[in-house]
Amino acid sequence: MSAKERNWWIVAGIVIVLYALFPIAWIVSLSFKAPADVANGQFLPSVFTWQNYSQILTGDAASLFLPALRNSFGICLIATFLACILSMFAAYAIARLDFRGKKLILSTALAVAIFPVISIVTPLFNLWRLIGLYDTWPGLIIPYLSLTLPLSIWTMSAFFREIPWEMEQAAQVDGATSWQAFRKVIVPLAAPGVFTTAILAFFLAWNDFVYGISLTSTSAARPVPAALGLFSGASQFEDPTGATAAAAVVVTIPVIILVLIFQRRIVSGLTNGAVKG
Template structure:
């Protein structure tokens, strides 16, 4: 009668080594990093805002104190602001002209760029990438390269000293910028949005108007602000196409400021005019701040 032998015992396995946690940063280094972070942010803010602060401070100095290097004017004076709207400066009309030119450029650029960007983002056709590359490349041409040919063309058709002579060239740079920004924004929006709207009975156009446009509002507002700033600050085209004080824009009017004495540069008046030109842009950014931030961060997370 055979007996069953017990199976051989296996040697015990050693327990897996426990991973050692990474050393945590010492408590003393965290305050140092925090301080360095805030110091870096403060340096960036100071670098960006220092010119605007000095412009505002200089605009509040008296003409005799314009070269004073103090950080705050003493005494405060509004004579530079009075000088901007006094005499033959015609600065109020220049501000109105800038509003008309920049506003019209922005509206027309957004109107054409929205449809163009949506087509480039949604439709599939040959040479689409090449077309988008050419659109972006058109913004790289220097303005001075097109001013002389356009000046000759506009002189022949009688457009000199007109708003359209400044709007059309400005659109040649604002429109590609708007198309590029909106194309990237529309690409981030899922195509299922239009499909769901079309299943519910909408046509392609209705889905674009009722679904896509409201959702694309942050990107459209961001693009509008950037285009408006570019058109508002444009100088070379405006100074080349208009020499009539009733048509010239604010940057051109500031460059033509004259002092009370011959050969005198009115630094104080120019600083005050610079503040007045900057205020509309600051108000515009503050009013639409949330939409701008939402447009710039759209698509960063799903």
């Protein structure tokens, strides 16, 4: 690559980074603006204030935001744990066993992943009200599995394919049962893949809005994305832009920390198995 081409790639990279980070920077700036300063058209606030953060953490909006934050952490962690456990067994069977319908399972998982969520919300809403799962944690955990399981199966099956089959056979020759070989040999070797899958599954569940707004009605199970849409100003003439931006910043901080710490694992999980040889 010549020096001119390298400079063009650097410029293009800087433009892309600025384009991607500008909305985040704008939200952070809005979170430090006073209500009267939101619509002034300036990027930076004229006076920095913590009013919006105090409003969502200790003020009027705390009763809406803090329970939603607790619900999001609890529901997403449980959904991620279940998705990892179920996908671990499914991925092992797909990677190790020869049976009819293996490709059908993977195709079905992919079809579920690309199926539009909005098309099943209404029947799910009616079903949940009939059986008593509406506005409950299980009523969100079960639909979240439809988001996290397909990606988890695809990602984890790629890791299981990379584990040498001879290691499991060696454990069985030494007297280990199939379950012992899976639990003591395969699972520890696949731990990086399981960890990567858990991070990706957590992100999917954490960012969901459609299920959260449609299948909850109170703070008993309402997640953060749904709670942000219900913020209101001090009066009907005031737009809660600053409080919403502050809540968005608080919610985004855990995701940014996870991405910065585990970005290598995420990339390896997405690209593992893509190249052979």
